[in-house]
Amino acid sequence: MKYAAPTTVDEARSLLADNPGSRVFAGATDLIPQMRSGRPEPAVLVDLKRIDQLMAVSHGEGKWTIGAATPTADLTRNGAFSGMFPGISEGAGLIGSDQIQNRSSLGGNLCNGSPAADSVPALIAADARAVIASSDGTRTVAVAEVVTGPGQTSLADDEFIVEFEIDDAPANTGDAYLRMIPRTEMDIAVVGAAVRLTMDGDTVTDASVVLGAVAPTAVRVPDAEAALVGSRLDDDTLAAVSAAASAACNPIDDKRGTIEYRTQVAGVLAKRAAVIAADRAQNGA
Amino acid sequence: MTATEHPPAYKYVGTRPIRHDGYDKVIGKARFAADLNLPGQLHGAIHRSPHAHAKILSIDTSAAEAMPGVKVVVTGDDFPALDPKNPNFDLAANIIARGVAYYHGHAIAAVAANTKPEAQAAAAAIKVEYELLPAVLSIDESMADGAPLVNETNHTKFVPPGEPSNLSTITNLDRGDVDDALAAADVVIEREFDCAHVHQGYIEPHACVVDTGPDGKTSVWCSSQGHFRVRSMTADVLGWDKSRVKVTPAEIGGGFGGKTTVYLEPLAARLSEKAGKPVKMVMSREEVLRATGPAPEAKMKIKIGATNDGELTAIDGWMAYGVGAFGDMAGLIGAMSVASYKFPNLRMETYTALTNTPKSAAYRAPSAPHAAFAIESVVDEVALELGMDPIELRLKNAAVEGDLTAMGMPHPRVGLVECLEALKASDHYNSEVPEGAARGVAVGFWFNIGEESSATVNLNEDGTATVLTGSPDIGGSRASMALMAAERLGIDVYSITPVVADTEAVGFTDVTEGSRATFATGKAVVQACDMIIDELKKRAASIMSVDVDQVAWVDGAAVSAGHGGGEGGEPLTLAAITAQAKRTGGPLTATASLNAAGAGPSFAVHCADISVDEETGVVSVLRYTAVQDAGTAIHPSYVEGQFQGGSVQGIGWALNEEYIYNADGVMDNASFLDYRIPVASDLPLIETIIVEVPNPAHPYGVRGVGETGIVPPMATIANAINAATGVRMTSLPMSPPKLLSALNKRSK
Numbered sequence A: 001m002k003y004a005a006p007t008t009v010d011e012a013r014s015l016l017a018d019n020p021g022s023r024v025f026a027g028a029t030d031l032i033p034q035m036r037s038g039r040p041e042p043a044v045l046v047d048l049k050r051i052d053q054l055m056a057v058s059h060g061e062g063k064w065t066i067g068a069a070t071p072t073a074d075l076t077r078n079g080a081f082s083g084m085f086p087g088i089s090e091g092a093g094l095i096g097s098d099q100i101q102n103r104s105s106l107g108g109n110l111c112n113g114s115p116a117a118d119s120v121p122a123l124i125a126a127d128a129r130a131v132i133a134s135s136d137g138t139r140t141v142a143v144a145e146v147v148t149g150p151g152q153t154s155l156a157d158d159e160f161i162v163e164f165e166i167d168d169a170p171a172n173t174g175d176a177y178l179r180m181i182p183r184t185e186m187d188i189a190v191v192g193a194a195v196r197l198t199m200d201g202d203t204v205t206d207a208s209v210v211l212g213a214v215a216p217t218a219v220r221v222p223d224a225e226a227a228l229v230g231s232r233l234d235d236d237t238l239a240a241v242s243a244a245a246s247a248a249c250n251p252i253d254d255k256r257g258t259i260e261y262r263t264q265v266a267g268v269l270a271k272r273a274a275v276i277a278a279d280r281a282q283n284g285a
Numbered sequence B: 001m002t003a004t005e006h007p008p009a010y011k012y013v014g015t016r017p018i019r020h021d022g023y024d025k026v027i028g029k030a031r032f033a034a035d036l037n038l039p040g041q042l043h044g045a046i047h048r049s050p051h052a053h054a055k056i057l058s059i060d061t062s063a064a065e066a067m068p069g070v071k072v073v074v075t076g077d078d079f080p081a082l083d084p085k086n087p088n089f090d091l092a093a094n095i096i097a098r099g100v101a102y103y104h105g106h107a108i109a110a111v112a113a114n115t116k117p118e119a120q121a122a123a124a125a126i127k128v129e130y131e132l133l134p135a136v137l138s139i140d141e142s143m144a145d146g147a148p149l150v151n152e153t154n155h156t157k158f159v160p161p162g163e164p165s166n167l168s169t170i171t172n173l174d175r176g177d178v179d180d181a182l183a184a185a186d187v188v189i190e191r192e193f194d195c196a197h198v199h200q201g202y203i204e205p206h207a208c209v210v211d212t213g214p215d216g217k218t219s220v221w222c223s224s225q226g227h228f229r230v231r232s233m234t235a236d237v238l239g240w241d242k243s244r245v246k247v248t249p250a251e252i253g254g255g256f257g258g259k260t261t262v263y264l265e266p267l268a269a270r271l272s273e274k275a276g277k278p279v280k281m282v283m284s285r286e287e288v289l290r291a292t293g294p295a296p297e298a299k300m301k302i303k304i305g306a307t308n309d310g311e312l313t314a315i316d317g318w319m320a321y322g323v324g325a326f327g328d329m330a331g332l333i334g335a336m337s338v339a340s341y342k343f344p345n346l347r348m349e350t351y352t353a354l355t356n357t358p359k360s361a362a363y364r365a366p367s368a369p370h371a372a373f374a375i376e377s378v379v380d381e382v383a384l385e386l387g388m389d390p391i392e393l394r395l396k397n398a399a400v401e402g403d404l405t406a407m408g409m410p411h412p413r414v415g416l417v418e419c420l421e422a423l424k425a426s427d428h429y430n431s432e433v434p435e436g437a438a439r440g441v442a443v444g445f446w447f448n449i450g451e452e453s454s455a456t457v458n459l460n461e462d463g464t465a466t467v468l469t470g471s472p473d474i475g476g477s478r479a480s481m482a483l484m485a486a487e488r489l490g491i492d493v494y495s496i497t498p499v500v501a502d503t504e505a506v507g508f509t510d511v512t513e514g515s516r517a518t519f520a521t522g523k524a525v526v527q528a529c530d531m532i533i534d535e536l537k538k539r540a541a542s543i544m545s546v547d548v549d550q551v552a553w554v555d556g557a558a559v560s561a562g563h564g565g566g567e568g569g570e571p572l573t574l575a576a577i578t579a580q581a582k583r584t585g586g587p588l589t590a591t592a593s594l595n596a597a598g599a600g601p602s603f604a605v606h607c608a609d610i611s612v613d614e615e616t617g618v619v620s621v622l623r624y625t626a627v628q629d630a631g632t633a634i635h636p637s638y639v640e641g642q643f644q645g646g647s648v649q650g651i652g653w654a655l656n657e658e659y660i661y662n663a664d665g666v667m668d669n670a671s672f673l674d675y676r677i678p679v680a681s682d683l684p685l686i687e688t689i690i691v692e693v694p695n696p697a698h699p700y701g702v703r704g705v706g707e708t709g710i711v712p713p714m715a716t717i718a719n720a721i722n723a724a725t726g727v728r729m730t731s732l733p734m735s736p737p738k739l740l741s742a743l744n745k746r747s748k
């Protein structure tokens, strides 16, 4: 196994093109445990953390740009970002522990392909985009289109994510992410729910509802969004959000949670996250 | 906080000095077994069974032996067949399979190679042909009529040998007339319970380094709760004389009962003998979970009758413990642990059942937590039914000196009433239950044991003392031994160097189990101090030219009334005497060895305030208090640490910990990610109240405190959940999915 640490995006492009079977990594907080537990070792490990562009967080031209390898701690500590996207920040802030967060990245969280990845639902709810590079050039796709199944992405072998773009949230918009774990930390989401709402007074004018850990990939819940838009978040709306969220679940029964449990709790978290998002939309984070 | 029956007049006992081994542990200098390396050492790895029950048809090690770096491979054929009467027969079969794999993870072969990756690769390359046998994976399957045999070598203990059986023990205890008493009772409550397998969860995986020399002499460095037991077990499994083996204890990173047995040492010893080099073996966390002892699973049915004024008149109990694939006495010990209430009429039917799962090992008060979960839950129901305060009901029925345990043994002086009274008087119990929360209480008992211990006290020229014992320091026992020696000798606690000595440097000492170290080994330390004080008095008498009868030992010095307070009128200090040791007869040293009788049982009462998120089934523990009788707390901080540790492990057992097996008997959650022990943020500070009802059988009144703390938490939490939600949880763990499903049924 070889280790390479390119310092520019172009250097990384050619490394990947020239070395089939290589694998990029950022924090390696998924990669190393997986290799230790017997996953095959790649021929070349490509460390993305030496490339400045992948380690930067910036704001301009009506959007945020977040380097794909940036430690999530840099994001959660960024007051301006967390003020605009408290839900993304709280999702990223739930990953592991302080030690993990000084390494873990949004790129890794997404491309690891876990349906339970904590930063992903709120990124999808914010319509975040991934800027993807390879020796063939650069393309931009919705984050929602990156993961195709557990451990699987739509990226080609020689592609990697350079950065994420998130358009500024419209006025009176708030987001929230909640997850259920049986402990209080250091666990994997049994259910995750992100909700983003834009409000006009008491009325919801735009809504995104995304669930994690209840299907092979994070899933959007259009029925819940439809129930929310135009509503004032009354009890009937929240009940409809819960029911739609539960109905959108296609979970597995495993050591981390039963189908029955995941389905029921997805409804609970979606409803609770909607209430928090509405409050943030109206009153700020 | 301490609730003391007799305010003690001790100078050192009951104080809280920084432990002698503290600095090394805090700065990372302490040497644990995996820290040790010997020049030229090889690394071992184990090939484990992929099946829960299978006949081994053949083992082909040739490919593994030809791999780079590989030095030797051993299989069951490299170990002697033990006589079935040998107490370590089952242990030997567990350490390496001979002909049959009894559980998924059972060791089949072991490899030693230059590096660990080489050893692991070679272990994976060993080819084994199996014939699958039916796997018995639950207590119900094990006890069913016509069940396949789990282990064809198992026979029920304590009965005339008959056909092989899935039951290891059958115990029937009966007193009074249970049927009549239940028929006459005003209230009868009956519930059924079950508990999943749980692991001790010690942070340090099993590890050892073993070096067998050309003369056959074998040195073992390892983490254990008792190096003399490591010696005897290792020697037995190899068919060696015990004196061939020397065991040096490393520091231990937790055991909780799980390190009272061995897994690696005999394998490493055989590998080392064959390779002619030292061999190091360190388990992974996954191996620890797949192949070392969990606490048994259990099923219980408990029926309790009471009168309207709260007298518990009868208990009718049925309990079965599932212990893995080898003989065990969990059921019998479960019956022994029923001892908290007077119960004039009692029937306890208990079983120890085998299943094709890992061999269970001791875990803090083994078998008692299961029984207490069931009984204390039913007692809570009785209190609710009668509208009685749960503490009052327990006070009314609490066992006191002379009352019989389920086994029919009269209790010595015990402190259950004192513990209940202390909780009643506590700030926690008198505080208002927080808004949205509910409170639960439960009692726990553990009998503790004595057994054999030795201690040597060497006085040094400068007036300090070295205290050697054979009890590994798992819970602060060095500090406790030093405190007792300081108290006896009358010198400062830091003038004592407490040493955990190897099997060739100190007299035989049983393994640390049954919360016995501070009691039994402490007793040996005190006895050795008394012997050396006798000698000090003789030396002082000769120096002062008085009769030894006229010399007393006071505050670390010899004083003689007959000599105006000693030569020159001054008391002769210990240091003054040791300085003249050469002239007065040579070095001062004493060794005491004993088989300690009179281990005092320790009772506990726990109280929890919890809240339940009724939409997710998540339980939050908001406040928790552990009250327990320590007899006398030698070092209160470590006594409190034991209460807290037991409570925390019990809370984990109550809420989330469980082995999840798939249909083939493979543990699905063999990691600390998915085997969920509590993390710090899951818990409030565990408040402690030390009750001191001195044990008359110990010079300072010590009762063991290491185990009882894990007995009450499961029922404490279950009773609080019932108070919060009206749902009686009868299955452990009370994890969010199980609780939510029970809540769903309630609202329907």
Ligand SMILES: Cc1cc2nc3c(=O)[nH]c(=O)nc-3n(C[C@H](O)[C@H](O)[C@H](O)COP(=O)(O)OP(=O)(O)OC[C@H]3O[C@@H](n4cnc5c(N)ncnc54)[C@H](O)[C@@H]3O)c2cc1C
Pocket: A023, A024, A025, A026, A027, A028, A029, A030, A031, A032, A033, A048, A068, A069, A094, A095, A096, A097, A100, A103, A104, A105, A106, A107, A108, A109, A110, A111, A112, A116, A117, A118, A119, A155, A159, A160, A161, A162, A186, A187, A188, A189
């Ligand atoms: C103790 C612990 C606790 C954890 N807790 C959580 C938790 O609570 N919630 C949670 O969601 N996760 C958790 N994780 C998982 C992990 O920390 C996160 O998924 C993290 O975000 C991964 O980021 P990374 O940079 O370390 O990824 P890496 O391990 O570096 O990479 C992960 C995968 O993504 C690929 N990859 C990385 N960067 C890129 C890129 N720019 N372009 C394309 N592919 C890329 C890699 O090839 C690899 O396949 C935990 C992990 C540990 C060890």
